[in-house]
Amino acid sequence: MVARPRSGHRSYHGGIVIPARYPRTxxxxxxEAGAWAEVLVRHQLLHAAVLAPTGQWLVQHHPDAPVRVLDGATAMVDLAAEIQHHIRTTRNHTR
Structure with a gap:
C-alpha cells in the first residue's frame, strides 16, 4: 500500500507522510530559506545547499548523493521542517 498525501500533509522522501502541524500564514x-540552508549545512544535516539564480535550491544530502532541485524558498523551509521532524521522531524512538 502506498501512502498518499492528504490535504494538510506532506511527503518526506517519497514515502512517509508527515502531517502539517501548523498551517503556513x-x-x-x-x-529565511538561506538561513535554514546555512544551519542544515553547518550541522552536517545536508552536505550542500546552493541558491541558483532562478530562485531554486540545489541540495545534496551526502557527497555522493544526487543533487535535488527544490523549487524556491518554501521548498527549502519545508525540507528543513522535514529534517527536524525526522530527527525528533528518530530521537524519541531510540530513548
Whole structure:
C-alpha cells in the first residue's frame, strides 16, 4: 500500500507522510530559506545547499548523493521542517 498525501500533509522522501502541524500564514522569504540552508549545512544535516539564480535550491544530502532541485524558498523551509521532524521522531524512538 502506498501512502498518499492528504490535504494538510506532506511527503518526506517519497514515502512517509508527515502531517502539517501548523498551517503556513505567510510565504518564507529567500533570506529565511538561506538561513535554514546555512544551519542544515553547518550541522552536517545536508552536505550542500546552493541558491541558483532562478530562485531554486540545489541540495545534496551526502557527497555522493544526487543533487535535488527544490523549487524556491518554501521548498527549502519545508525540507528543513522535514529534517527536524525526522530527527525528533528518530530521537524519541531510540530513548
Amino acid at each position: 505567510r510565504m518564507p522569504s529567500s533570506a
